[in-house]
Amino acid sequence: MKILEANVSALTNFEVLDFIRGKGASKDPTRVIAKVAMSEYKVYDYLVNTAAGCQTRENVKEYLTSIKQHELSEAEVLNVLNIRPAAEVELFHIIEDCTVRFPDEEIAEIVELVEKTLPAPSNKETSKEISEGEEETETEKHENVNEISQDQTEDGEQMDTS
Template sequence: MKILEANAGALTNFEVLDFLRAKGASKDPTRVIAKVEQSEYKVYDYLVDTGASDQTRESINEFLTCIKRHDLAKAEVLNILNTRPASEVEIFPIIESCEGRFPDEEVTEIVELVTKTLPPPPDMKQEEITKSDEETATLKNEKEEISEDPMDTK
């Protein structure tokens, strides 16, 4: 890997992790084989436990292609890629003046785009996603039952 232009822009966590892997970083317990500095191993150890470890160039490229129609700054797109927000609440701190710039439907669209194109974070296993979906459906059903007829005394 060769640096073509210094300070050309910010890197995603995936790109940093990919660079460290290319340099030889791994979960090797001895860590004496690769030419990786101790500080780089600390970065590697952190990034391998984040969503960056499951991302691929294809998923990132698909996300970048789809996100272009939303008027987001490069830094906002980078933060979305690195943090992978799974709800509207997590988007608001990332996007500057989010309420004023985007209607609620567009914010929901961005979150759906993130969950559709980027893999889930490693700490959110499929069972947890399914369980969360089931709990949401149960709460929604209970709310609908309560709001149907509050005076009904079955």
């Protein structure tokens, strides 16, 4: 891929993910096959679990042509594409003065357009992590900190608990 003009416009999450995939990033557990930096793998791991992970070039093109009928700024169009709101209430923090600028019907149309043109992200890993209980709750974190602090004296030395 060759950069023709620098800083022409902002990139969508899909474009960044597509670029990193083009460099060879994948779910390869060894991560030694492609010449991809660790930071790029971290970006890949994040983006593949967002709405961008399910999008295709055709979806993005269809969305961009359809959304033109609504008077959104470039940043708002980009944010709607990246976040992929599934309900009207999610648009309120993406679109500035949403209720003032658009009637309720148009807000509903935007959500319908997003649902029609952009596939929903699959949160398989998120639901799997929660069901397996891999994530520590805040209570568990505080209990672990309390246990550590109880095992230490005031000057920071470990106490012999045996």
